Amino acid sequence: MLHVTNGDLAAEGIVEARFDGEVLPWRDVLHEGPVPAAASPDELREVRARFLARCGWTTERSAREDLARRDRRLERALVRGEELVLWFEPDLYDQLQLLQVLDRIARWPRPPRVSGVFPGESLGPMSGSALVAAFARARELGSAELELGRRAWAAFRSPDPRSVERLLAEDLSALPDLAAALGRHLEQFPSVEEGLSRSERQLLAALAEGPRAVAALFRASQAEEEHHFVGDAVFELYLTGLAADPAPLALRNEQEEWEITSLGRATLEGRTDRIATVGLDRWLGGVWLLAPRRIWRWDRVSRRLVPPG
Numbered sequence: 297m298l299h300v301t302n303g304d305l306a307a308e309g310i311v312e313a314r315f316d317g318e319v320l321p322w323r324d325v326l327h328e329g330p331v332p333a334a335a336s337p338d339e340l341r342e343v344r345a346r347f348l349a350r351c352g353w354t355t356e357r358s359a360r361e362d363l364a365r366r367d368r369r370l371e372r373a374l375v376r377g378e379e380l381v382l383w384f385e386p387d388l389y390d391q392l393q394l395l396q397v398l399d400r401i402a403r404w405p406r407p408p409r410v411s412g413v414f415p416g417e418s419l420g421p422m423s424g425s426a427l428v429a430a431f432a433r434a435r436e437l438g439s440a441e442l443e444l445g446r447r448a449w450a451a452f453r454s455p456d457p458r459s460v461e462r463l464l465a466e467d468l469s470a471l472p473d474l475a476a477a478l479g480r481h482l483e484q485f486p487s488v489e490e491g492l493s494r495s496e497r498q499l500l501a502a503l504a505e506g507p508r509a510v511a512a513l514f515r516a517s518q519a520e521e522e523h524h525f526v527g528d529a530v531f532e533l534y535l536t537g538l539a540a541d542p543a544p545l546a547l548r549n550e551q552e553e554w555e556i557t558s559l560g561r562a563t564l565e566g567r568t569d570r571i572a573t574v575g576l577d578r579w580l581g582g583v584w585l586l587a588p589r590r591i592w593r594w595d596r597v598s599r600r601l602v603p604p605g
Contacts, residue, residue: 298373301383302390306419313424320369326392330579333453374404383413386473387523388480398445410437440470453582485594490563491570500564503556543574
């Protein structure tokens with residue numbers, strides 16, 4: 297039996313709960329950086345390793361080796377026909393990892409038995425008894441879940457984000473946390489009002505109330521989320537992006553607190569557009585947002601994507 301979960305903290309809890317089998321943490325922040333549709337699994341490892349290294353979270357070699365070990369362990373389980381237990385939370389980080397794993401399983405000629413443990417909350421803080429209770433509620437995942445996982449992974453990686461919109465128009469109840477997670481993904485596209493993602497807008501809105509230390513700013517931003525959204529490393533990435541020259545929207549002051557700039561306030565209030573001011577070069581799944589011609593935007597009112605041009 298192989299237990300697959302979102303990262304080291306959850307993996308440690310599952311190990312301490314003494315379930316049969318091994319535990320495999322599926323480490324990658326797939327909602328950040330390129331996940332291009334044209335890349336094969338081997339090529340995607342290279343793409344992801346380069347991105348994770350550019351973020352300063354690891355070295356390219358270390359990331360490549362970790363992703364390769366992870367992929368080999370899952371493939372070995374598929375070859376052996378080991379039972380797979382997938383432990384994933386409802387947030388976007390986890391749901392994208394779940395889709396990647398389901399896609400790998402769905403493409404296997406004879407998939408083994410697969411079960412899903414979807415606790416509806418963060419696995420890391422759960423006690424051993426709570427994990428045991430969650431495991432008791434595991435449900436078998438069959439062809440419907442595998443096929444939906446395969447199609448949703450392809451939609452997320454598509455260069456046309458309307459693939460995700462079209463998928464959201466369907467019945468996604470086979471994977472009960474998926475619809476909300478993919479909806480949250482679309483909210484990371486720059487808005488039609490001021491060119492900010494939802495995460496950036498939440499950060500600036502918190503700073504508009506006054507300077508804050510990083511920890512307080514993190515709590516204020518995450519309090520606006522339906523589910524836990526990002527960890528410290530990704531949060532720091534967002535802050536760094538807002539502080540980038542030549543036109544920072546937020547800066548750290550002499551007291552080591554963050555505060556909004558006049559340009560940041562004007563952007564938050566919709567008096568100027570972030571992309572018109574500083575441009576944009578960012579990947580969201582398979583979509584490369586490159587100003588000025590490749591910018592898909594999100595309309596918060598209609599909750600629809602607006603195509604470039």
